[in-house]
Amino acid sequence: MAKREIPTRRAFRQGELLFLPLSKEDYTRLFGDRRDLAGQGWQDLDTNVIREGEATGHKHQVLTKLAVSAALFAPPESWMQALAGMDRITGEDRLLVADGPVEIVHPEHKPLTLPKGIHLIVVQREYDETRPYHVLD
Amino acid sequence: MLVTSRFGGCRRGIYQTIEDGTVTVRGAGTCLRAIVRQGQVVEEVRRTSTECTTLRYGQGQTVKRDGKIIQQVFYEPGSLHAIRRGGLWKRQTDLTLCGMAGTLRCYSTRGGLYGRETFTYCNGVRAYAAERGQQKLEVRRPDGRLWIVLEGRMRLGLHSMAERLNPRPNDVGLWWLIAGQDLSVKIYGPSGSRVVTQGRMENHQRQGRWLENGKVSYYLSGVKISRTLCEEDPDQWDGAEVLRIPNAQLRSSFLNKMGYERLLQKVDHEVLDTDADGSQLLAITVLSGGQPALTVDRSMRLLRVVCPSTRATYVLRVPPEVQSCQEARHWTLGLGLRSVRNGARFDLVQET
Numbered sequence: 001m002a003k004r005e006i007p008t009r010r011a012f013r014q015g016e017l018l019f020l021p022l023s024k025e026d027y028t029r030l031f032g033d034r035r036d037l038a039g040q041g042w043q044d045l046d047t048n049v050i051r052e053g054e055a056t057g058h059k060h061q062v063l064t065k066l067a068v069s070a071a072l073f074a075p076p077e078s079w080m081q082a083l084a085g086m087d088r089i090t091g092e093d094r095l096l097v098a099d100g101p102v103e104i105v106h107p108e109h110k111p112l113t114l115p116k117g118i119h120l121i122v123v124q125r126e127y128d129e130t131r132p133y134h135v136l137d
Numbered sequence: 138m139l140v141t142s143r144f145g146g147c148r149r150g151i152y153q154t155i156e157d158g159t160v161t162v163r164g165a166g167t168c169l170r171a172i173v174r175q176g177q178v179v180e181e182v183r184r185t186s187t188e189c190t191t192l193r194y195g196q197g198q199t200v201k202r203d204g205k206i207i208q209q210v211f212y213e214p215g216s217l218h219a220i221r222r223g224g225l226w227k228r229q230t231d232l233t234l235c236g237m238a239g240t241l242r243c244y245s246t247r248g249g250l251y252g253r254e255t256f257t258y259c260n261g262v263r264a265y266a267a268e269r270g271q272q273k274l275e276v277r278r279p280d281g282r283l284w285i286v287l288e289g290r291m292r293l294g295l296h297s298m299a300e301r302l303n304p305r306p307n308d309v310g311l312w313w314l315i316a317g318q319d320l321s322v323k324i325y326g327p328s329g330s331r332v333v334t335q336g337r338m339e340n341h342q343r344q345g346r347w348l349e350n351g352k353v354s355y356y357l358s359g360v361k362i363s364r365t366l367c368e369e370d371p372d373q374w375d376g377a378e379v380l381r382i383p384n385a386q387l388r389s390s391f392l393n394k395m396g397y398e399r400l401l402q403k404v405d406h407e408v409l410d411t412d413a414d415g416s417q418l419l420a421i422t423v424l425s426g427g428q429p430a431l432t433v434d435r436s437m438r439l440l441r442v443v444c445p446s447t448r449a450t451y452v453l454r455v456p457p458e459v460q461s462c463q464e465a466r467h468w469t470l471g472l473g474l475r476s477v478r479n480g481a482r483f484d485l486v487q488e489t
Contacts, residue, residue, distance in 0.1 A: 056359040085476035110489040
């Protein structure tokens with residue numbers, strides 16, 4: 001059987017975080033035609049800290065310039081949707097909504113500039129035999 | 138200028154192009170006014186109940202608090218907001234250091250780089266004078282006594298050292314101060330003679346023996362460990378035990394200290410694949426008490442990756458079905474194994 005063609009996905013990366021700009025198709029796949037994330041259970045975190053190092057306390061933070069606003073959202077626990085070709089969004093993943101270019105900073109990494117738009121932030125994962133995951137058949 | 142709204146609700150959205158005029162956005166206690174000329178924002182004024190920030194592109198930014206100027210930033214003419222070259226580019230008077238207010242002055246090089254900064258307390262005592270590339274920095278208290286000594290290559294930035302020292306009084310903002318790879322830190326008590334904190338940062342992390350507020354701690358890549366572990370010869374460590382450490386950073390630190398060659402000497406392994414970026418896919422058979430543990434995969438696959446920013450090596454555990462570095466790397470970034478094998482890839486535009 002012929003393998004299904006899956007397009008290459010554009011991404012940015014800073015350390016253990018992967019930033020995936022969402023296309024309209026991606027957004028529709030995740031949220032349908034609804035625009036209010038809060039209405040779908042996504043929580044507006046009201047912070048610019050994406051993730052804090054468990055052991056060192058170092059933070060990945062979003063910096064914006066004047067007149068640019070950005071918001072971070074966390075998925076609800078029951079969230080099951082996933083982007084095409086990817087495993088499902090976990091509770092550690094985030095959504096960044098930016099209406100202009102934003103900078104992601106971290107003490108150990110060079111700043112990363114993201115274009116405006118909606119970005120899914122995926123945390124690099126590690127295999128754990130005690131937790132289920134999608135096993136290849 | 139394009140004014141749009143987000144999540145305003147049905148029929149409440151705004152999508153308006155403005156060529157010339159003024160846009161005023163009022164919020165709870167804040168007001169933002171943008172002046173637009175020929176489609177470009179030329180001036181922004183943000184007001185709160187106490188502060189007023191005026192940003193004029195190509196000229197500078199002024200922050201006033203209660204009618205008094207507390208910060209001035211000067212931009213290079215012809216640029217949007219690049220700092221002015223070859224002179225004073227920032228003056229700030231609302232900062233405090235070691236409990237006393239003072240004035241910060243930042244100067245740039247002729248090439249427009251951050252060249253020098255000084256902080257002078259309001260009583261006239263100079264706290265510090267830092268220069269680009271300087272190897273040693275001394276910060277003094279308002280009474281002139283020595284407070285902090287940093288040894289290593291100083292790197293100045295948009296955020297001044299005074300700002301970076303301020304936010305965390307307990308650790309004197311060391312994380313923000315350290316932009317170089319290696320730096321020794323020494324903090325003196327109020328007398329200026331007794332050292333209360335001393336240690337060394339490596340690769341932005343605390344490393345080795347640290348004296349912190351009079352107590353001695355030991356660190357391995359920023360993670361606190363026991364003295365025994367810090368001083369013990371890694372040759373004595375059991376490789377299999379190290380691989381079972383639950384904290385990924387600590388495990389990675391132990392593996393880094395232990396060295397992969399040494400680990401590979403201690404545990405049975407196999408290099409399954411090597412990638413051009415230096416990553417390696419390793420397979421290790423994990424035994425528990427001589428018998429393969431029921432709760433642990435018999436074949437452990439590890440992906441050894443190199444961070445492009447810090448050049449530190451990390452080891453991540455990947456599913457036992459993974460066959461190559463590419464598969465392993467894309468799996469750790471969220472792609473399903475099936476998708477990877479069907480050709481799904483990430484095109485990494487920027488990686489830091």
